[in-house]
Amino acid sequence: MSAGRTVRLGAGAGFAGDRIDPAVELAQHGALDYLVFECLGERTVAAGHTRRLADPHAGYDPLLAARLRAVLPHCRDAGTTVVTNSGAANPEAAGVRAAEVIRELGLPSRVATVTGDDVLDAVRRRDPRVWETGTRLSEIGEELISANAYLGAEPVAQALASGADVVVTGRVADPALYLGPLLHEHGWDRGDPTLLGRGTLVGHLLECAGQLTGGYFADPLTKPVPDPAHLGFPFADVGPDGSAVFGKLARSGGRLDARTCGEQLLYEVDDPGGYVTPDVVADFSGVTFTESGPDRVVASGATGRARPDTLKVTLGFRGGWLGEGQITYAGPRCLDRARLAADIVRERLVSVHGLDETAVEVEYIGAGAAFRGLGGLAGLGGLGGPAAQAVDPVEVRLRVAARVASEEAASVVGWEVESLYTNGPAGGGGARREHREIVAVRSCLLPVEDVRPVVTVL
């Protein structure tokens, strides 16, 4: 611990399927103290549990080994510590895999895991109220397969204090992956909500990686982004007082300015004054961004209040099966033919296969489906008014989908779309079908004292 020093945190991934090369570039040229891979969404954890139920050695991020293999040699050279929640539903197995990769590479690095987020037994005991249904957990008919509490930054800081070079966690709150190294390096008072709020701001801005540097931002007319194919991931230099300067490598594509930071600040935040995390209730309502140079932004103004005495828990349930099929119609009367095709499929799913009609959803892709009927064809090109409904789109892709109880019922949805080839309207092409099991995700709270984080050094 070296008080007074500025710590550089780099974003290595913003979701489980994120690109690897921008992280390698940062590891190689970013002079990072920490490289953080945020790889968990609510559904990622629950989906990991279905894989773990089928194979006790699975359930962590399938890209974990590939990511570590790509960055660890550079991290060793630069003295960079890796923190990741890629452990997902099986941080123990992920830690073992990380240690294997380190051995294969011939590196001296040490691995620590953070576990204790799995609270399946605790939620069964407490039987808490479920947010989405308003009922007790035990009143929900679907099979509960997973319950993961959002851990905070403290166990991450403890894992770092153990001397680990690679920290692998399960469900840790996304910003806490970044706050953990700041607690460890700056020795912040865990009871100082202002510092925790500032550190959480840093984590929130970095947690989606490329979304801070022009990813999910580009619009060729209103918001051009240079060289988006080589979008660089961001880093932040954080001082002992929580002051933060964000940057990206000059060699990389993308842009980092007050507008990209503003969009990321408010991403999935419904109350900027009360962003609840396991560590602090952060207040972003007074945050401002100042551009201090090319692709350099100073973020300031975050504060915070004491954390709640409960932790959010993500519950995963077996939610049945989703079946779907798609087919394209183009040219004159394509929307009419797509509607006829949908009528045929819907009627057969009900009368021949016994599906519940209300489970069947039809979308006309290219004719306003994404706007859920709100814009109609008006959304396509500003052709407002009722006349728009009479305009034939160039082409329409029909999508029929249904959520059903069994795999067998799910598979007939796409089958019926595919069989339009020889039985349906004229000129249908490019049919595709798939079906998959659904994990339904819901949320509840548990008292903090029910959750016991554990740090293990491998």
Add this chain to the structure above:
Amino acid sequence: MTIRVDDLADVRAGDKGDTLMLAVFPRGDEEFGILRERLTAEAVGGHFAPLVTGPVHRHVVPGLPALVFRIPGVLGGGVTGSATLDGHGKTLSYHLLTLELPPGPDGDPVVRR
């Protein structure tokens, strides 16, 4: 000539369960003034009716500046409850851009691009 949100601002969508969240980023101070006055919670609710199931809430974040709207019900079951292709409602940010603003008391400003 009427002006649309698209002429004045950028929008980012996010989701929490059934609720759609839209963050609106005016492109300048003048645009912020217009949107703050005319892009009300009621106007946004009307633009997303009939999918809206409850009151639309608006937060003003002057430091950025930005307006944040919480629109309940739009996502009908959310990402795990609905069979819809874009269950997150990610594309709906651009629906808000098509909203035509009611005219102001002093007429409309020249739109910059």
